[in-house]
Amino acid sequence: MLRFCGVSKIFKKRWVAISDVSFEMTKGEFVFLVGPSGAGKTTVMRIIYFAERPDMGECWVCGFSSNTVKDEEIPFLRRRLGIVFQDFKLLEDKTAYENIELPLLVRGIRRKERRAKTLAILEELGLKDKAELFPHQLSGGERQRVALGRAIANDPLLLLADEPTGNLDPVTSEEIMEILFKIHRRGTAILMATHNMNLVEDYGNRIIALDHGRIVDDMKGRR
DSSP, rough: OOEEEEEEEEETEEEEEEEEEEEEETTTEEEEESSSSSHHHHHHHHHHTTOOSSSSSEEEETETTTTOOOOOGGGHHHEEEEEEEOOOOOOOSOOOHHHHHHEEEEEHHHHHHHHHHHHHHHHTTTTTTGOOOOOGGGHHHHHHHOOOOOOHTTTEEEEEEEEETTOOOHHHHHHHHHHHHHHHHHHOEEEEEESOOOHHTTOOOOOEEEEEEEEEEEEEEOO
């Protein structure tokens, strides 16, 4: 599913973002990637969806290697991934429905099938009555649910969630976590980056801790 082998990333030839990072994730696993701001969590995420390439080492994702993947193959990899960001990254000129539908549209899925899938996701996420609203008309929690809906539209093998609760209040954060675990129970592997240990300590999942770009702990979890 996912394997990092001695991965290092250096920016501007001097700033070491991550150094000698090695870990594996298996199919259907839920892993928290934790550490303070600047620890390297986002760099790890960006390498996974090949927005960055390692300067040393190798990353394998869903059968693709960072060392050999061709640029034209990257879109095919990303169809196997779902990605959720702290700042949502929704298209502001598209409705909630259109944002969720977009990955299906890009894949060329027929209109009838797109509509059925999009409406089912809206229903599942409690957004059916928000379908025609634009992002600026939604609360932070609603926007993150739309972002999650877009991320799962293609039934990804692996969902990457980079600080998905970072801009949310504690109650809304818990709601987003419940949605993530619901997605996970369907068999989707999830790697969630967060600096909020209070959010993860009660879940009992595997926790990989980063500090200054290095893995300092890998706690296997109780689940």
